[in-house]
Amino acid sequence: MNILVCISSVPDTTSKIAFSDNDTKFVSAGITYIIGPYDDYALARAVELKEAAGNGNITVFHVGEADSEPVIRKALAIGADDAVRVNAAATDGYFVAQQIAAYAANKNYDLILMGRESIDYNSGIVHGLVGEQLGVTSVSPVMKLEISGNLATMDREIEGGKETIQAALPLVLGCQEPIAEWKIPSMRGIMSARTKSLQVIEPVSTQSGMQFEKYELPAPRTTCKMIGADQVQELVSLLKSEAKVI
Amino acid sequence: MSVLVFLESSEGQIKKSALEALVFAGHIASHEQSQIVGVVFGQPSNLTEAGTYGAARILNITDSRFSAMDAQAFAEALAGAARHAGSNTVVLAKSALADSVMAKLASMLDATAATNVVAQPDFSNGFSVKRSIFTGKAFENVKLTASHKVISVKKNAVAMVENPAAGTIEEFTPSLSAKAFAIKSLATDKTTGEVLLSDAEIVVSGGRGLKGPENWGMVTDMAKILGAATGCSKPVSDLHWRPHHEHVGQTGIKVSPNLYVAIGISGAIQHVAGISSSKVIVAINKDADAPIFKVATYGIVGDAFDVVPKLTDALKSAI
Numbered sequence: 001m002n003i004l005v006c007i008s009s010v011p012d013t014t015s016k017i018a019f020s021d022n023d024t025k026f027v028s029a030g031i032t033y034i035i036g037p038y039d040d041y042a043l044a045r046a047v048e049l050k051e052a053a054g055n056g057n058i059t060v061f062h063v064g065e066a067d068s069e070p071v072i073r074k075a076l077a078i079g080a081d082d083a084v085r086v087n088a089a090a091t092d093g094y095f096v097a098q099q100i101a102a103y104a105a106n107k108n109y110d111l112i113l114m115g116r117e118s119i120d121y122n123s124g125i126v127h128g129l130v131g132e133q134l135g136v137t138s139v140s141p142v143m144k145l146e147i148s149g150n151l152a153t154m155d156r157e158i159e160g161g162k163e164t165i166q167a168a169l170p171l172v173l174g175c176q177e178p179i180a181e182w183k184i185p186s187m188r189g190i191m192s193a194r195t196k197s198l199q200v201i202e203p204v205s206t207q208s209g210m211q212f213e214k215y216e217l218p219a220p221r222t223t224c225k226m227i228g229a230d231q232v233q234e235l236v237s238l239l240k241s242e243a244k245v246i
Numbered sequence: 247m248s249v250l251v252f253l254e255s256s257e258g259q260i261k262k263s264a265l266e267a268l269v270f271a272g273h274i275a276s277h278e279q280s281q282i283v284g285v286v287f288g289q290p291s292n293l294t295e296a297g298t299y300g301a302a303r304i305l306n307i308t309d310s311r312f313s314a315m316d317a318q319a320f321a322e323a324l325a326g327a328a329r330h331a332g333s334n335t336v337v338l339a340k341s342a343l344a345d346s347v348m349a350k351l352a353s354m355l356d357a358t359a360a361t362n363v364v365a366q367p368d369f370s371n372g373f374s375v376k377r378s379i380f381t382g383k384a385f386e387n388v389k390l391t392a393s394h395k396v397i398s399v400k401k402n403a404v405a406m407v408e409n410p411a412a413g414t415i416e417e418f419t420p421s422l423s424a425k426a427f428a429i430k431s432l433a434t435d436k437t438t439g440e441v442l443l444s445d446a447e448i449v450v451s452g453g454r455g456l457k458g459p460e461n462w463g464m465v466t467d468m469a470k471i472l473g474a475a476t477g478c479s480k481p482v483s484d485l486h487w488r489p490h491h492e493h494v495g496q497t498g499i500k501v502s503p504n505l506y507v508a509i510g511i512s513g514a515i516q517h518v519a520g521i522s523s524s525k526v527i528v529a530i531n532k533d534a535d536a537p538i539f540k541v542a543t544y545g546i547v548g549d550a551f552d553v554v555p556k557l558t559d560a561l562k563s564a565i
């Protein structure tokens with residue numbers, strides 16, 4: 001099986017989000033970058049599928065500048081065989097999708113996997129755009145994935161529950177839990193990741209219809225109003241008359 | 247010219263979020279001096295509401311196959327409706343179905359897709375929208391420069407304002423390709439008649455502090471009194487105390503209710519990421535240092551087993 005796993009490099013969940021330069025730049029100093037958690041699920045499932053099949057190749061694909069390489073090496077340590085980095089900032093979902101589609105175009109991947117969305121920009125459109133561009137069926141979000149021969153059986157999340165569906169390969173999938181458990185790289189994995197191939201390519205040029213203007217932070221939350229454990233009546237009054245939510 | 251709005255239904259009724267999408271579209275239509283065309287599937291029972299909130303025309307698609315949530319089919323149908331109505335902009339309320347349709351629909355219309363829009367558009371310098379990013383921790387303002395746009399709108403992005411229009415209903419049959427409904431559906435497992443978490447105005451949620459699934463009665467009791475949906479934290483879902491689709495958090499459902507009640511939930515960042523769009527958060531936890539109190543509006547430090555039943559009783563009398 002030939003699998004392309006597309007990963008984003010994102011600030012970890014505990015990061016404090018701050019902007020500079022008149023709210024036009026993200027402050028990355030002091031931020032720890034990780035593989036996007038949803039992409040991490042996709043990668044874990046890919047490694048499981050490859051191990052179960054006993055053969056196959058997993059290429060990890062990332063759009064980002066050289067400072068993302070440690071995150072790519074982590075994906076290699078988790079079990080991808082080789083990696084490709086498009087040397088460009090991931091400006092928006094459309095741009096990223098065009099890079100993936102251009103790379104994957106003639107390579108006949110059985111599966112192109114990624115997270116349902118990246119946790120930084122939350123566009124959630126990359127898998128769909130890649131599928132449309134390549135003429136390959138895309139499904140998201142996928143919570144369970146089994147492959148038998150050329151057939152994929154999946155659970156996808158729908159409002160209020162899930163649907164079990166079947167489709168033939170090739171597929172582009174947006175993944176989420178509980179498709180697999182996140183994998184922690186072994187010492188062996190970390191060592192071998194250092195010598196696995198990480199190819200850097202230049203981006204294809206695209207015309208995006210979305211132009212970034214500026215960032216904004218939400219209004220800060222007010223301090224929590226504490227209420228005594230035996231004064232639930234007071235809370236109810238506040239919810240009714242002050243907050244007006246009941 | 248027109249703005250097309252997908253009026254998604256749930257259990258035979260146009261969803262409230264879809265009516266919000268109409269109001270959002272109204273801001274565009276009034277700027278462009280165009281009209282709003284709504285698209286419904288299966289003739290929902292509250293069609294007059296679509297007229298009340300601005301739809302001049304409503305395209306009704308009655309093909310019964312659309313009761314299955316096939317993303318390809320919905321995307322093709324909406325693309326066909328957009329071409330039929332001469333719409334450069336399509337607006338959808340964010341939902342599981344809308345999320346699955348966005349990219350496909352945008353590609354079919356050669357449009358830019360802007361997801362998770364949280365406020366009415368800004369026309370002061372072109373067509374700009376505000377998107378939610380970093381899972382609700384920040385926003386980005388982006389200008390949409392292509393002629394065609396597909397926009398998904400989050401709950402509470404705009405204030406609901408009536409804007410009566412004709413709401414004339416027309417039957418519409420989109421032409422569909424062989425790819426529509428091509429994915430085989432083997433089984434569907436979903437709850438009906440319950441309040442959907444992502445749409446809920448009130449959510450009552452439980453965490454590991456409740457010690458076990460057998461104690462969930464007090465969560466469901468409070469939810470029933472409030473007409474609320476029930477949620478849970480990631481550990482509770484991982485432990486299979488509650489079904490996966492109740493998991494609220496960074497990698498679970500993101501909710502935007504008016505009221506979120508967190509019972510026995512410590513407030514780890516992963517959970518807070520799922521609730522940050524809540525208008526009011528009430529936290530009940532026996533640990534005064536629990537991080538949930540940093541994001542809560544109102545807090546009670548106490549034993550949930552003691553406080554929750556008392557609070558439920560007090561709510562019963564008040565509602």
